[in-house]
Amino acid sequence: MDLLEKIGRQAIEAKTFLACACAGSKQKNRALEAVADALETRMQEIVAANAEDIIRAIDTGTAESFLDRLRLDEKRILGMADGVRQVAALPDPVGRVLYGSERPNGLKIEKVSVPLGVIAIIYEARPNVTSDAAALCLKAGNCVVLRGGKEALSSNKCIAKVMRDALENAGFPADCVQLVEDTDRETAAALMKLNQYIDVLIPRGGAGLIQSVVQNATVPVIETGVGNCHVFVDASADLTIAADIVYNAKTSRPSVCNACETALVHRDIAEEFLPQMAEKLALKNVEIRGDAAVCRVLPQAVPAAEEDWYTEFLDYILAVRIVDSLDEAAAHIAKYSSHHSESIVTSDYHNARRFTQLVDSAAVYVNASTRYTDGGEFGLGAEIGISTQKLHARGPMGLNELTSYKFLIFGDGQIR
Secondary structure, X not given: OOHHHHHHHHHHHHHHHHHOHHHOHHHHHHHHHHHHHHHHHOHHHHHHHHHHHHHHHHHOOOOHHHHHHHOOOHHXXXXXXXXXXXXXXXXXXXXXXXXXXXXXXXXXXXXXEEEOOEEEEEEOOOOHHHHHHHHHHHHOOOEEEEEOOHHHHHHHHHHHHHXXXXXXXXXXXXXXXXXXXXXXXXXXXXXXOOOOOOOEEEEEOXXXXXXXXXXXXXXXXXXXXXXXXXXXXXXXXXXXXXXXHHHHHHHOOOOOOOOEEEEEEEHHHHHHHHHHHHHHHHHHOOEEEEOHHHHHHOOOOEEOOHHHHHOOOOOOEEEEEEEOOHHHHHHHHHHHOOOOEEEEEOOOHHHHHHHHHHOOOOEEEEOOOHHHOOOOOOOOOOOOEEEOOOOOOOEEEOHHHHEEEEEEEEOOOOOO
């Protein structure tokens, strides 16, 4: 039997278990607690496996920003375990009555939340996604098929094994969580077309991965991850606050999707603000790629190329452009943004409201860093990713976004 065919059939069998009463809230929470305990107990196994991935990555000349996404240490593994416990503590999203009515003919109708079913997740270098995604899917009653990148294969195999063992010990089928260990592109392409077994496919990674999945998958896809995020510094902005926001949004963790990649600065305050901003960014050696007007103000800036405005750098690089108005800033965002997160820094209430109306992204901020786009920071609990599309889910995808619904109709002999 073909490997993916086998994984698909095993997922369907496990899905049946999760759909029945023996996988209620208490049972799911107990299983997740067992997974969290196992991550801590077997921490040294995971650290050792991760070291294999790090050594391979270093040997191939991998950039430090990529290594940061790949690296696991005891603190991060404890964070993974804590994340699983946080998921266990969240309200169960399954079985909620979303709508109810009684028709004139006596039919009673309920709209009830249900699991999506079998969720496949294709992701790249972050091995913590293995436990994060599996925990969220399980809490929402879904089976998960994980396909990570080759760079994190040793880490992913170890984490998946730890989780599967813990699930079995808790009385759940190990196949509620499965890892596709073949990292060839052909296998990923086949997974994208496994419609008979996979209900939803979620890609997490860079622009290349997202586009490959969107263009090639026949399984329904939820786009996540690519974050070409912007901060617009309006003419009325408090410049100290603006510099702090740009600095935080760019440098607090540049390798993540909610980091700022482009700063747009109103011309009226550019000569005063840009040196102030550049001074702070220099603390982290951020390279500024500016348009001609920026380069005239900041001699250290590198001239920006057209592709820089489209780029998710995931590094200590910031594209900077001077604009003449809020509308010009909004037009730039509409053209180049990935519709993830954008922010305006302003003291003008009218401009703040206009920016939130004009900018069509999943998260739009006023006087705050884009780094807050996160399920936990929004009070939604853990997330499976940040959706940049509009159908089914948008923005941080928590447990509720990992469910669908069905209608239950109760009658006493009605016919039409």
